[in-house]
Amino acid sequence: MDESRKLFVGPRLKRLRRERNLSQARMAEELGLSPSYLNLMERNQRPITAQVLIRLAHAYSLDPREFATDDHERTVSELDEVFADPLFRSAPVSRIELRETVESAPTLVDAVNRLYRAYQALRGASEAMTPRLNDRDRAEDAPQDNPVDRVRHLIHEAKNHFPELDEAAESLASDLALTGHEPFYAVSERLHAKHSIRVRIMPVDVMPDSLRRFDHHRRQLLISEMVEPSGRTFQAAYQLAFAEMRETIDALAARLEPEDGPARRLLRVSFGNYFAGALMMPYGRFHAAAEALGYDVEVLGARFGASFEQVAHRLTTLARPGARGIPFFLVRVDSAGNVSKRFSSGRFPFSQFGGTCPLWNLHSTLRTPGQVVTQVIELPDSSRWFSVARSVKRAFTPWGMPDPQFVVGLGCELKYAHRLVYARGLDLSAPDPTPIGINCRLCERVACPQRAAPPLMHALIVDEMKRGVSPFEFDAT
Numbered sequence: 001m002d003e004s005r006k007l008f009v010g011p012r013l014k015r016l017r018r019e020r021n022l023s024q025a026r027m028a029e030e031l032g033l034s035p036s037y038l039n040l041m042e043r044n045q046r047p048i049t050a051q052v053l054i055r056l057a058h059a060y061s062l063d064p065r066e067f068a069t070d071d072h073e074r075t076v077s078e079l080d081e082v083f084a085d086p087l088f089r090s091a092p093v094s095r096i097e098l099r100e101t102v103e104s105a106p107t108l109v110d111a112v113n114r115l116y117r118a119y120q121a122l123r124g125a126s127e128a129m130t131p132r133l134n135d136r137d138r139a140e141d142a143p144q145d146n147p148v149d150r151v152r153h154l155i156h157e158a159k160n161h162f163p164e165l166d167e168a169a170e171s172l173a174s175d176l177a178l179t180g181h182e183p184f185y186a187v188s189e190r191l192h193a194k195h196s197i198r199v200r201i202m203p204v205d206v207m208p209d210s211l212r213r214f215d216h217h218r219r220q221l222l223i224s225e226m227v228e229p230s231g232r233t234f235q236a237a238y239q240l241a242f243a244e245m246r247e248t249i250d251a252l253a254a255r256l257e258p259e260d261g262p263a264r265r266l267l268r269v270s271f272g273n274y275f276a277g278a279l280m281m282p283y284g285r286f287h288a289a290a291e292a293l294g295y296d297v298e299v300l301g302a303r304f305g306a307s308f309e310q311v312a313h314r315l316t317t318l319a320r321p322g323a324r325g326i327p328f329f330l331v332r333v334d335s336a337g338n339v340s341k342r343f344s345s346g347r348f349p350f351s352q353f354g355g356t357c358p359l360w361n362l363h364s365t366l367r368t369p370g371q372v373v374t375q376v377i378e379l380p381d382s383s384r385w386f387s388v389a390r391s392v393k394r395a396f397t398p399w400g401m402p403d404p405q406f407v408v409g410l411g412c413e414l415k416y417a418h419r420l421v422y423a424r425g426l427d428l429s430a431p432d433p434t435p436i437g438i439n440c441r442l443c444e445r446v447a448c449p450q451r452a453a454p455p456l457m458h459a460l461i462v463d464e465m466k467r468g469v470s471p472f473e474f475d476a477t
Contacts, residue, residue: 010044015107017042020060031055063321075102075109077349077381077438082116084442084455117149147262151270152342154256154263156350160343161319162274164248169278172244176279183280183305184233187240191221195243199236201225204398211395214239226396230280230307237276245275274317280306281314287323290315294421295326297388297410298372309392312410316343326416331356331409332392335366340406348385348411349438357436357443358450365389365407374422376414378433380444386417446476 017027028038032055040046056062076098083093102109176186188199197214199221207213207224212235214221221239223232241249253267254260281304293299300311309332318325329348332341333356342350356362361375368391375387389409397403414431417423437443440453447469454460454472461473 007048008044009048010042011105013038013048014042016056016060030059061321063324078113079109081438081442082112085116113153114150117153147266150257150263151266154267155270156344158256159319160316162252162271162317163320164252165245165271165275166278166283166317166320168245168248169275170282170284172240173279173282184229184236187233187236187279191236191240191243195219195240197221197239197243199223199239201232211235212238224395226398228307228396230301230305230310231395233280233305234273234276234310237279238272240279241272241275249275277306277310277314278317280304280310283318283320284323286314287318287320287325290318290325291419294419294424296421297390307392308390309394309406309408312408313341313343315410326412326419328410328412331362332406333362333409334404334406335363337363349379349381357439358452359434359436359448360387360409361434362387362389362407362409365391366405369405372422376417376431376433377411377436380435380437384414384431384433385411386414386420386423387411388420388422444476446470446474 017024020027022030024038024042025035028035031038031052033052037046041048041052076095079098079102080095082088083098176183176190179186179189181189191197191199197219200223202222202224204224204226207222210222211224211227211231212222221236223235227235249268249271252271253264257264257267281300286300286304289300289303295315297308297311297315300306301308304311306314312328312330315325316328316330319327327344327347329344329350330342331339331350333339337356337358339350339356344350360377361373365371365373370391372388372390375389376384377387378384387409388411389407392406392408394404394406412420414428417426417428435445437445437448440451441455443451444455444458449469451470451472454474458474458476461475463473466473
């Protein structure tokens with residue numbers, strides 16, 4: 001193995017061994033190694049070799065590329081955000097210390113993140129009871145609701161890929177295809193024939209505030225006429241997930257979230273949605289089509305009867321060993337910059353507790369409805385990403401009612417961009433990236449005209465005789 005490519009994966013190797021309840025001697029025997037050599041690898045005193053990666057893959061049904069992927073920088077960025085809180089200003093923690101902690105104590109890092117999320121939720125509840133008088137930018141400072149944030153974290157840790165649901169959905173999709181009916185009719189017929197559930201499209205005056213409702217006593221699934229065709233198929237498929245996959249969904253949710261509560265219920269909803277998307281876009285056919293079409297989201301939507309957002313979401317789940325797609329991230333924001341959805345099968349460092357950078361062209365997309373826009377962005381760590389964004393609507397809207405719109409951003413590391421139809425004709429060897437930050441309170445870029453808040457880890461400089469490009473100047477040392 002090339003010297004510059006040595007991989008030290010001690011903490012992950014140790015975690016894998018403990019998850020399998022194996023002693024060092026037992027794992028060493030299964031991998032054909034000496035216990036002393038395994039011990040050295042777990043202590044990061046020896047790199048893992050290609051041969052050992054292959055043995056790990058065979059012994060424990062792992063994809064060696066996934067095991068060798070370095071997620072440390074993403075985790076370090078998450079911790080960096082935690083310790084940027086003013087709570088820790090008197091005791092700053094260096095990035096070197098954070099990196100060492102991530103490498104040596106990943107379970108402790110997870111515990112710190114969970115504790116901080118609980119603190120944020122408690123602080124948010126306190127501020128809701130006693131509002132401050134100063135102006136708080138919601139997109140920057142609003143604490144996340146703990147169950148929602150917990151579910152996002154669990155799905156992110158699983159890289160948004162759940163094989164049990166994919167395999168079951170793929171098998172069921174094959175059965176439905178044999179009927180020869182279009183997807184919505186086929187799913188509705190399955191619900192009626194096998195589960196005595198009738199699907200009905202209801203007038204908006206009957207369901208003014210709901211898009212979907214299951215009437216358990218009458219065994220009816222009611223879907224509003226305001227839901228577009230792809231959404232109707234999705235809602236029917238969601239109901240089918242709980243009719244046929246309830247035990248699997250319950251077991252998966254309980255495994256990820258042992259405590260019964262809002263987080264586990266939200267997980268079940270997420271898994272129902274995952275199954276619905278997988279049923280509409282079966283893994284094998286969808287992955288093959290995505291590769292053949294250069295990941296053209298709109299063409300994929302036309303082929304599988306899905307919306308732009310449904311396709312974009314599905315693209316973040318393609319992590320099957322031997323049939324992997326590009327590791328995409330997805331983010332959905334509203335016109336105020338609030339993040340309402342985020343998924344990643346890669347290492348994009350989402351902000352855990354704030355909005356997104358205004359220099360990212362996600363926000364300008366709302367001015368050009370339905371138009372796909374692209375951008376090469378560069379984060380403060382010099383990593384470069386290719387971004388595709390488009391505005392979306394979730395349902396039809398009656399005249400006179402608010403017309404909520406969102407932007408869906410889909411992106412990947414720049415090294416994958418050559419596989420995308422959206423990058424054709426671009427010189428990816430010499431891009432002109434837009435420098436962005438994670439969000440203002442974590443960004444250390446100076447002289448940014450879009451800055452909404454000073455960075456938390458630097459002292460603010462106030463000069464009464466000077467007005468710079470940025471409304472906030474700070475000591476960048």
